[in-house]
Structures are given as structure tokens and as C-alpha cells.
Amino acid sequence: MAETFISRGFKGRARETDRAIKERIPPGQYETKDFPVLSAGPTPRTSLERWDFSIYGEIAEDLKWTWDEFRKLPRETVTVDIHCVTKWSKLGTVWAGVSVDTLLESINLEAQPVIGNVIAFCDGGYTTNLPLADIRGGKAWVVDEYDGSPLAPEHGGPVRLLVPHLYFWKSAKWVRGFKLVREDRAGFWESVGYHNYGDPWKEQRYAGD
Amino acid sequence: MARQLKWQLGTVVEIRQETPNVKSLILDVPDWTTHLAGQHVDVRLTSEDGYQAQRSYSIGSPPEDTYLMLTVERIEDGEVSPYLVEELRAGDQIELRGPIGGYFVWDARDGKNDGSPLFLVAAGSGIVPLMAMIRHRANWENRVPTKLLYSSRSYEDVIYREELHEMSANDSSLRVIHTLTRQQPPNWISYRRRIDRAMLADTAWPQVEKPLAFTCGPTAVVEKVATELLELGYEPERIKTERFGPTGG
Numbered sequence: 049m050a051e052t053f054i055s056r057g058f059k060g061r062a063r064e065t066d067r068a069i070k071e072r073i074p075p076g077q078y079e080t081k082d083f084p085v086l087s088a089g090p091t092p093r094t095s096l097e098r099w100d101f102s103i104y105g106e107i108a109e110d111l112k113w114t115w116d117e118f119r120k121l122p123r124e125t126v127t128v129d130i131h132c133v134t135k136w137s138k139l140g141t142v143w144a145g146v147s148v149d150t151l152l153e154s155i156n157l158e159a160q161p162v163i164g165n166v167i168a169f170c171d172g173g174y175t176t177n178l179p180l181a182d183i184r185g186g187k188a189w190v191v192d193e194y195d196g197s198p199l200a201p202e203h204g205g206p207v208r209l210l211v212p213h214l215y216f217w218k219s220a221k222w223v224r225g226f227k228l229v230r231e232d233r234a235g236f237w238e239s240v241g242y243h244n245y246g247d248p249w250k251e252q253r254y255a256g257d
Numbered sequence: 258m259a260r261q262l263k264w265q266l267g268t269v270v271e272i273r274q275e276t277p278n279v280k281s282l283i284l285d286v287p288d289w290t291t292h293l294a295g296q297h298v299d300v301r302l303t304s305e306d307g308y309q310a311q312r313s314y315s316i317g318s319p320p321e322d323t324y325l326m327l328t329v330e331r332i333e334d335g336e337v338s339p340y341l342v343e344e345l346r347a348g349d350q351i352e353l354r355g356p357i358g359g360y361f362v363w364d365a366r367d368g369k370n371d372g373s374p375l376f377l378v379a380a381g382s383g384i385v386p387l388m389a390m391i392r393h394r395a396n397w398e399n400r401v402p403t404k405l406l407y408s409s410r411s412y413e414d415v416i417y418r419e420e421l422h423e424m425s426a427n428d429s430s431l432r433v434i435h436t437l438t439r440q441q442p443p444n445w446i447s448y449r450r451r452i453d454r455a456m457l458a459d460t461a462w463p464q465v466e467k468p469l470a471f472t473c474g475p476t477a478v479v480e481k482v483a484t485e486l487l488e489l490g491y492e493p494e495r496i497k498t499e500r501f502g503p504t505g506g
Contacts, residue, residue, distance in 0.1 A: 053266065053352055055302040057344045060310055061336040076301075076311045078336070085476045085500055088360050090483035090493050135299075135311050172493060202480055240359030241259075253299075254357060255259035 072129050073137050074248040080136040085202045092171035092222050093201055105228035106163050107155050121146045126189060128212035131248040143210055145191030148183045165232045168209050171222040176235035178218060187213060215246035262354045269349045270324055275416045279382060280342050281328045291320050294389040295362035298355030302337055312337040315385040319393035330382040361499045363390045365397040373469045374402040374462045378482045380474030384416050386499060387473055400430040406460050408452050411440040434460050457485045464490035473499040
């Protein structure tokens with residue numbers, strides 16, 4: 049049915065003809081130049097004096113960075129396309145922060161192959177779950193700058209997770225750390241009907257997709 | 258593995274002009290199961306050459322209604338909303354799937370909510386998911402004290418105006434407070450400015466009553482409302498937000 053239905057009289061907006069750009073937009077998405085904001089509740093505001101980033105779970109020793117310590121870690125600037133499950137994609141966004149590989153560096157993860165998943169936790173109680181493999185190997189960052197400026201609170205500042213190869217809700221705002229776990233467990237949006245993994249190229253928007 | 262939300266065809270039964278820029282589409286969706294007040298659907302349009310565009314729209318009808326109501330504001334440079342508002346006619350079909358979103362929801366049935374007073378704050382077409390809650394509450398004769406603070410540009414831009422008026426006239430536990438930000442009719446006695454701290458302090462249930470707040474509208478308004486409600490002592494987990502920008506069109 050879905051293959052044959054045509055919306056009478058629908059022409060759509062003038063189509064992007066640049067193949068290079070077209071190929072960067074996943075199915076069902078459209079390009080936006082704005083930066084829309086989506087979140088379930090109020091924007092949390094945590095003072096930088098009280099802020100820290102921690103990694104705990106099934107590892108020998110918990111890790112924790114204060115804001116000053118975090119800011120002294122080796123930094124990377126990345127330019128990536130981002131895709132929100134609400135259909136907008138934004139191309140060529142520029143972020144700066146710390147690679148998750150850098151944060152995980154001191155943990156001998158190869159010695160603990162049972163740890164397969166991570167739960168990112170945030171101010172405001174938000175959580176999101178990801179396979180550990182999806183935040184390693186240069187695929188994820190903890191960022192505190194967007195477009196050359198400190199990340200605004202409504203966009204997740206002081207820091208958010210950036211996992212551009214998954215739908216953007218996985219790039220949790222206001223992230224405060226990772227819990228490394230064996231078993232996968234649904235996070236906030238994942239437990240209210242959104243897809244557990246969220247690959248935009250497979251259009252995994254909702255549970256069952 | 259959860260069952261996939263399938264694309265379904267809905268047939269337009271009726272189109273209702275709500276305001277100069279807003280229409281309600283009344284849809285017959287034979288395979289619709291049910292939804293919760295506050296949820297939305299994805300709408301997909303397909304052109305003859307196979308091009309597709311998808312957008313999300315809030316459901317305005319309560320779960321009890323036979324037909325599904327989507328209320329759509331025409332976004333000036335939008336792609337999907339101008340089609341839905343201007344091109345679509347009764348008898349046409351559209352593809353949709355849902356319901357989507359299990360957080361910005363309220364259930365009127367006994368035992369499905371904690372009986373707390375509701376403070377609903379809408380700006381513009383942000384009224385749509387809140388209206389589903391208000392209608393649902395009325396259908397179940399639920400009488401939790403409810404206030405709606407609703408910001409519109411002008412009197413003509415107030416979506417569901419007559420229905421809201423009637424509902425509040427017939428239900429002493431429902432209060433509707435309007436603010437008109439750009440233009441007011443003569444003798445307008447209610448607010449005439451954007452929602453601000455003083456207005457929220459005047460209208461919101463006191464924090465001691467453990468209210469539950471839902472706010473929906475453009476990002477800037479929702480940010481403002483959520484921040485001010487925190488200042489008024491509302492618990493963050495009891496302020497539920499739904500934001501949209503012009504890109505929602």
C-alpha cells in the first residue's frame with residue numbers, strides 16, 4: 049500500500065538537485081538551517097563548580113572529571129551531519145569537545161568483554177542507552193562547544209553527548225556520565241515508544257521499525 | 258520486539274476552518290487502534306514522481322472519538338502544512354502512522370492519573386495536544402481542577418475558541434485564561450501581552466497543590482514557561498514540555 053499511494057496534488061518543495069547533499073539526507077528527513085530544540089521538560093542549569101563527568105559501572109575504578117579537569121583533556125573539533133527523529137537533518141554542524149575514546153582510555157575494556165552497553169545519564173534525569181561499540185572508535189564525543197561558542201543550555205550545555213550516526217536523541221543533552229553495563233536497558237525515549245537503537249539510515253524511529 | 262507502527266490511510270471526512278491560518282482535518286482511519294491524549298502522528302505525503310515528505314502533527318481529538326482530528330497551522334515556507342491546509346479536500350486520503358510519544362500524555366480515567374490539578378499552557382497551535390487532554394477529561398467527566406493559559410496573537414487566531422468557551426461555561430472546575438499578544442478586541446479585559454513571570458504567578462496553581470504542568474508551543478515560549486514554573490517551585494519532573502519551531506511545518 050505504502051509503495052503505491054500518491055497524495056493527490058502534492059508536488060513538494062523544489063527538490064535538492066545537488067546529489068552530494070541529497071545523499072547526506074536519510075530517508076524521511078529534510079534539511080533545515082535552523083537548530084530546533086526538543087526536550088521533555090525544563091532545561092536544567094547546573095553550575096560549573098558543581099558539574100562533573102563520571103564513568104562507573106562494571107569497572108575496577110570509577111572515573112570522575114571536574115569541569116577544569118574536563119577542559120584540560122585533549123580536544124577535537126568535528127564537523128558532522130545530525131538527524132533528529134522529528135524529521136529534520138542539519139548538515140555540517142561544527143562541535144568541539146573530548147572524544148569518548150579519550151574518556152575511556154584508562155579502562156581496559158578488552159579485559160571486560162561482558163560490558164556491552166552504556167547508559168548515558170544526564171541532569172534532569174534523562175537517560176539513553178547505546179551499545180558500547182557505538183561510542184568507541186572515533187564515533188562519539190562529549191562536546192561543550194557548538195559553532196565556536198560554548199554550548200547553550202537549551203542545546204544541552206554545558207556538555208552533551210554527540211553520536212552523529214544515530215538519531216539525535218541518543219546525543220543526550222546535559223550529559224553527566226556513563227554507566228557501563230552488561231545488559232541493555234531502555235533509556236527515557238526508548239521506553240516510551242522510540243526505537244532502541246535509532247539508525248537514521250534504516251529509519252529506525254519507533255519501536256518495531 | 259514491539260510491533261511496528263504501520264503506515265495507514267486516513268480519509269478526510271471533513272475540514273474545519275479554525276482560524277485564518279489553521280484548519281482541522283477530521284480523518285477516518287479504519288485501522289486506528291487508540292491513542293493517549295497528547296500524542297502525535299507522522300504524516301507522509303508522496304508526489305507522483307515518488308518524492309516523499311514526512312512531518313509530525315499533534316492529535317487534537319480525544320481517544321474516545323470515532324474520527325481522528327489533526328489541527329494544522331499553515332507555515333509560511335512549509336512543505337507539508339500548506340498542502341494539508343490548502344490543497345486537501347474532503348474525500349482525499351493521507352498516509353499516517355502513530356500514535357507516537359508516550360511522555361507528553363495525560364489519561365483522565367480513574368487510577369490512570371494522580372488527581373493533581375492540571376496547569377496547561379499553550380501558545381498558538383500548541384493548544385492542539387492540550388485540547389485532546391481537555392476533551393478527554395470532559396468525556397470522562399473527570400473534574401480535576403484544570404487551568405488553561407492560552408496565548409494567541411489575536412481573537413481571530415484563537416483555535417477552538419467557541420468550544421473552549423462552552424466547555425469552561427459548563428464546567429466550574431475548568432478555567433480558560435486567554436492572552437492576546439498583538440491585537441485585542443475593544444473592551445478586552447484579559448491579558449494582552451506575551452506570557453511572562455507575573456502572568457504565570459497569577460494563574461498557575463500554587464506549588465503546594467502538587468500540580469502537573471503541560472506546556473506546548475514555540476521553543477522560546479516553552480523555555481520561558483518551564484523556567485518560570487521552576488522558579489515558582491514546580492518540580493522539574495512535573496513540567497512536561499512539547500516544543501516546535503517553524504521547521505515543524
